[in-house]
Amino acid sequence: MPDATGRERLLTVALPTGTAVAFLAVWQAVATLWAIPAVILPAPSDIVRQLVGSWGELLYQASFTGAEALAACVLSGIVGILVAAMLASSTPLREMLYPNLVAFQLIPKIALAPLFVIWLGIDAPSRLAFSTFISFFPVAIGTLTGLQSTNPNAIRLCQSLTASPSQIFRHVQVPYALPFFFSGMKVAATLSVIGIVVGEFISSKHGLGSYILLAGSRAETARIFAALVVLCVIGLALYGAIAWLELRVRRAWRG
C-alpha cells in the first residue's frame, strides 16, 4: 500500500514538527498572556529578537567555542584511536589498563576542570586538554570493542589466503571497527562541546560559556536563551558532521 507508507512517512516528519511548533506557540502564549517577566521566561519572540539583535556578538563568541569544540573533538578521536590501538595490541597491557580506565569513567570527571586551570592556565590549551580528557573515552572504548569484535573466521580465512597482517588490518579489522568508532565519536562530539563550555564557565574571558554566565549574573535571560540556541546549533552541527563523515568513510571503504 503506497498510500499507507506515504502517510506514515509524512507523519514521521509532521508529528515532531507539530509538537515543536505547538510547544513554541504555548510558550509564546503563556509568556505574553500571563505577562511573565522576561527575566523569568522570555517569549520565543523575545529570544529571536535578541538573537537577531546581538548576532554579531554571538557569532564572535561562538567562533571561540565552536573552534575549540571542533579541535577537542578531533583530538579525542585521535587519542581514542591511539588508546584503543595500544590496548588492542597487547593482552597484558589491556588487562592492566582497561579496568582502571573503566573505573575512571565512573567518577565525575567534570570536577577535575579546576585542576586543568591550575596546570595549563585560563587559555584555550587548558580547555582543549580538559575537553579531550572527558571525551576521548567513548571513542577509545568503541574502537577497542570494534577491533575485538572482528569475526575470527574472517581473519583466519585471510590468513589462510596469505594476507599480510597490514592487509588484514585494513580490509577486515578496520571495516569491523568503523561503526563502533563512529558511535563513540558521536558521543564524543556532545561531550567535547560540554567540556569546552564547562571550561569557559570556570576560566574563560570569551566564548559562549562565559557569555552565558555573564548574562546570567545580569539576569538577561533572553540573552542566555539566544546563546543556548547558538550552542545547540554548534552541538548539532558537530554531531551532523560526524554522521556525514561516517557515511562517506563507510561508503569509501565498502567500494
Add this chain to the structure above:
Amino acid sequence: MAAIRWRAWRPIVLPLLFAGALLLAWQELTGWLAVSPMLLVPPSAIWSVLVQAWPVLLAQSWPTLVNSVVGFLLASGLGIALGGALVVSRRVEQAFWPHVLIFQLIPKVAVAPLFIIWLGMGPTSRLAFAVFLSFFPIAVSAATGFRAADPTALRLCRSLTATTWQTFLRVRVPYAIPHIFAGLKVGVTVAIIGVVIGEFVTAQEGLGYIIMFASSAAQTALVFATIALLCGIGLLLYGAVALGEWFVRRWYGAPISAGGFE
C-alpha cells in the same frame, strides 16, 4: 595448577598492581623532581589533607550526596515513566522521540545559569539541574528497552488475549531491565556531575564549592582530596545501582540479556 590460578587472578591483580605502581611513581616523582605543590602534590600529601580536613569535607559532602541521590531518584522515576509512555502508542513515539534524541545531543550543561535564575542559589536549583541532566540518558535507554521486546513474544501475548498492561508488565519490562539499568548507571554519574556543576556556578556549599574555593586559593592538595572524596561518592552510588540491578535481575529469575531470554 599454579598457572591456572594465575590466569584467573590476573585480570584482578594486574590492574591493581598498575594502579599501585602509578601511585608510587606519582609519589616518588613529585618528590624527586621537586614539583611545585601548587601544580601537583604527592598522594601522601593528599592523604594527610584528606585526614586533616575530614570533618569539613564530610560536612560539605552531605549536600552533594543528598542532592545527587534525590536528583537521580527523581530523574529515574521521570525517565522510566517517559520511556514507558513513549512506547504506548506509535504516534506518541513519533511526536516526541526526535525531541528526546535532540535533547541528548545538545550541551545541556550550559543551561545551569538558567536554573539559578529560576530557582535561586539554594539547593533546589542544583537538584533540579541534576534531574534535568540525568533524565535524558535514563529516558532514552528506558524507551529503547521497552521497544526491545521480542515481537514474537508480543504477538504471542496478543493471541493469548493479554491486556496491554499485562503485556507491558510481563514482557516489555523484563526485556527493558538491562537497558534501563544501563541508563541508570549513566544517569547516576551524570546526576553527580549536575550537582557539582551547580555548586561550581552558585558556589555556596558542597564539594564542588570546596573545589572551586581551593583551586582559586591554589590549595591543590585540598582540590585533590576533595576530588578523591567525590570519586568515592561516585563509585559508591554506581555500586549501589549495580547492586540494585543484581537484585532486580535475581528477582526476575531468568538470566536476561539485552537480546532477551535465552
